[in-house]
Amino acid sequence: MEVIEPPSVAEHLTARWEIPPVQVKLFETLAKYGSPWRLMDGGRHDFPVVEDGDDVLVGFSAAHDYAVLDNDGKTLPPFGEWTHRMYARVLLADGVKQLKKTRGSEN
Numbered sequence: 752m753e754v755i756e757p758p759s760v761a762e763h764l765t766a767r768w769e770i771p772p773v774q775v776k777l778f779e780t781l782a783k784y785g786s787p788w789r790l791m792d793g794g795r796h797d798f799p800v801v802e803d804g805d806d807v808l809v810g811f812s813a814a815h816d817y818a819v820l821d822n823d824g825k826t827l828p829p830f831g832e833w834t835h836r837m838y839a840r841v842l843l844a845d846g847v848k849q850l851k852k853t854r855g856s857e858n
Contacts, residue, residue, distance in 0.1 A: 752766045752767070752768045752796070753766060753767050753768070754766050755767050755795070758798070758800065763797060763798055763799035763800060763810075764797070764798040764800075765795060765796070765797045765798075766795065766796050766798075767793065767794070767795050768793050768794060768795075768796070769792065769793035770790060770791065770792060770793055772792075774790060775790050775791075775792050775818070777790075778790035779819055782823070782825050786825070787825060787828070788825055788826065788827060788828040788831075789817065789819070789825045789826060789827075790827065791815035791816055791817050791826070791827060792816045792817060792818045793815075793816050794813055794814050794815040794816050795813070795814045795816075796811065796812070796813050796839075796842075797810075797811070797812045797813075797814075798810065798811060798842075798846070799812075807847075807850060809843055809846055809847065811839045811842065811843055813835065813839065815827065
């Protein structure tokens with residue numbers, strides 16, 4: 752993962768990631784021969800963090816990049832989307848845990 756927008760008071764953290772081309776090519780080949788899905792080339796994760804009094808609000812958003820879509824609607828399979836959402840929750844939970852450590856609170 753590569754940070755493309757480091758966090759600051761005015762901006763939130765944005766990171767870009769890529770899937771190795773050999774893996775993407777395999778899924779593209781399968782999609783050409785009838786597979787209902789394809790693999791994204793990569794994407795971006797965005798982590799907005801806002802302090803609201805004693806609370807800290809942390810968000811997560813993701814954008815997937817597909818080099819080839821051919822107007823066929825083939826994207827990541829539902830299981831892959833679910834896995835991606837679970838990964839986001841792990842990232843957020845870890846971020847909250849780290850934030851609590853730095854603030855000296857384990858609540």
